[in-house]
Amino acid sequence: MDVQQRFGERLATLRKEKGWSQEKLALESEIARSYLGGVERGQRNISLINICKLAKTLGVTTSELMDF
């Protein structure tokens, strides 16, 4: 599995642990839902700023989000 897929799985796991839908995460993080879907499917090479935005939104450290 490549790093994009591993990150996507990690993101989906943390999102589901909060009981959030992709729509909810998109709304809270101000990142487009369609883009988030691509990230979770491992199809996006997400940037540092968006990684940090998602970590903050999910209430985890960037290091925890990147623990895959």
Next chain:
Amino acid sequence: MDVQQRFGERLATLRKEKGWSQEKLALESEIARSYLGGVERGQRNISLINICKLAKTLGVTTSELMDF
């Protein structure tokens, strides 16, 4: 300090701990030296793939590199 600056500082710290120059890290990671300079100065919004490449090259986990 924004996340790009914080990441840049973290990268430079880990690189110097290995006693490497930016040239050495560029060579080993196959990432352009000029780009790395911009990342360390906090001027680049680096991508997931390059973050993971740098972590692997420095011999740390992605989570450790993103611990800032």
